[in-house]
Amino acid sequence: MENLMIEASRSSPTIRFDAEKRLLSIRGESYPENAAAFYTPVFAWLKTFLGHLEPAASVRVDLEILYLNSSSTKVMLNFLDLLDQAAQAGTRIVVNWHYDPENEAVLECGQDFSEELHALTFALVETPQEST
Amino acid sequence: MNHLDLVRLQEELSAQGILMSFSGPFSHSIIEELGVAVKHYLESAQVARSALMDVFAIYIEQAQNVRNYIGRWEQDPEQARLSRSGIVVVAREGERYVVSSGNLVDRADIPPLVAHLERVRALDKAGLKVLYWQQMRQPLNDRGGAGLGLIEMARKATVPLEYALSAVDEQYAFFSLRVVI
Numbered sequence: 001m002e003n004l005m006i007e008a009s010r011s012s013p014t015i016r017f018d019a020e021k022r023l024l025s026i027r028g029e030s031y032p033e034n035a036a037a038f039y040t041p042v043f044a045w046l047k048t049f050l051g052h053l054e055p056a057a058s059v060r061v062d063l064e065i066l067y068l069n070s071s072s073t074k075v076m077l078n079f080l081d082l083l084d085q086a087a088q089a090g091t092r093i094v095v096n097w098h099y100d101p102e103n104e105a106v107l108e109c110g111q112d113f114s115e116e117l118h119a120l121t122f123a124l125v126e127t128p129q130e131s132t
Numbered sequence: 133m134n135h136l137d138l139v140r141l142q143e144e145l146s147a148q149g150i151l152m153s154f155s156g157p158f159s160h161s162i163i164e165e166l167g168v169a170v171k172h173y174l175e176s177a178q179v180a181r182s183a184l185m186d187v188f189a190i191y192i193e194q195a196q197n198v199r200n201y202i203g204r205w206e207q208d209p210e211q212a213r214l215s216r217s218g219i220v221v222v223a224r225e226g227e228r229y230v231v232s233s234g235n236l237v238d239r240a241d242i243p244p245l246v247a248h249l250e251r252v253r254a255l256d257k258a259g260l261k262v263l264y265w266q267q268m269r270q271p272l273n274d275r276g277g278a279g280l281g282l283i284e285m286a287r288k289a290t291v292p293l294e295y296a297l298s299a300v301d302e303q304y305a306f307f308s309l310r311v312v313i
Contacts (some may be wrong), residue, residue, distance in 0.1 A: 010164045031167075031192050033160040036272045067185060069192050070280035074268055102181035105189065105288075112265075 001052060004045040012038055013065070019049055025062040030076075031069035039075045046079065050086045058092035059083075064127070065097075065106060073109065080117055087119035094121045101126055148223060149230075155219040157206075158199040167192055170222055179229075186288045186313050187222065187229045193281040194233040194309065195220045202235050214238075214304065225312075228290070234308035242297065242305060252282050253292045260287045285311050 004017035013028030024046075032038040053059070061083065068076055080095065087093040095117075097110035107124065114122045145153065151173055154166055170191050174184040198218040205211035217236040222229065237245065255263060264283045273279070286293050294310040 010168070011160070031196070067189065067192075069189070069196065070284045071272060073284075074272060074280065077268055100181070103185055104182040105185050116265075 001049060004042065006042075015042060017042075017045055017049070022053075022057060022059045023062075024059065025064070027062075027064040029067040030065065030072035031067065032072070035069070035071035035075045039072075039079070043079070043082070046082055050082065050091070053086070053091055056090055056092065058094070059086075061093065061095040063095065063097050065109070066100075066103065067106075068109065077113065077116065080113055080120075080122075084117045084120050087121075092121075093119075094123065096123050096125045098125045098127050101129075149225050150221055150223045153219065153221040154195075157216050158195065158202065158218045158220075160199070163192070163195045163199060166195070166220070174229075183229075183313065187231060190231045190285050190288060190311050190313060191220065191222055193285050194231055194311070197281050198233050198235050201237070217306070229313045230310060231313070232308060232310045234306055236300060236304045237297075237307045239303060239305055242307075245307070246297075248282060249293060249295055252286045255286070257287065289313060 001019040003019055004015060006012075006015040008014040008028045009032075011029065012032045013026050013030050015026055017024045030038075063076075065076075083093050083095065097113070099106040099110055101107065110122075110124050114124070152166060152170055154162060167188060171184065171188055174187060179187070198220060202215045202218050205215045208215075214236045218233070219235070220231070220233040222231050224230070252260065252263070260283055264280065264287065267279050267283060270279060282293065289311050291312045294312075296308050296310075298306045298308075300306050
């Protein structure tokens, strides 16, 4: 299966989904003109990927989100729901939600998501502070 | 427009505490550019990261709401007035930041908009969170909208959302929204 690599734009994140390493990452800001359209290929890739996993495979997902607009937040919940369903079916899934403690909205968003997810492991991970 | 008009316009903007404003046909790239400008301005003013991101988020939600609404009529030359009617403003009032926006609305769209705003205005932070998660579980509409924008803004705002409707003619009114952070 091909990897999915999408470079960041000003209003959309970097996406690096590595099928072989089973390592998925989304980093950056997300407020594209049409979130549903932007994430369509991402969902298509994820569904194929999850459908082809060996039983009891493990997947690591790193989300380092700096900003989600409201429609991207909804899309992100759908993305996490798909992973949660796979976890319920036996895939071992760890989602690391990286947050800057100075950006409270990102931490709160991660806390909100964690309440909605049941089968996957959802970890809130503080990003190291840049020295200024 | 002569130079004196520009001076007066700048004085007016400055008197109202306006840091940034855009009025005219919105494009996604204009929204992005102004968003970067808003962030840079707040960074240079040494606004704390969380407050900066709240102002940015509320700016993006309002600008995208305006664009999504007036963008429906972009291809219709008869409705050019509506598609050019958007404005978004970031201002400072004392210690607070205020993001406002406005656009013409078709009168037929007013009752559901007002009903939604009044429902949001009536809720406290806990109630807003419940409504937010109810809406989160609804699908995106065909324009990619989530129906979450006003609820999200109300969750971040320090006072209830304020709005006004002014009569324009038989078909349109001008809707304006004011969010204090």
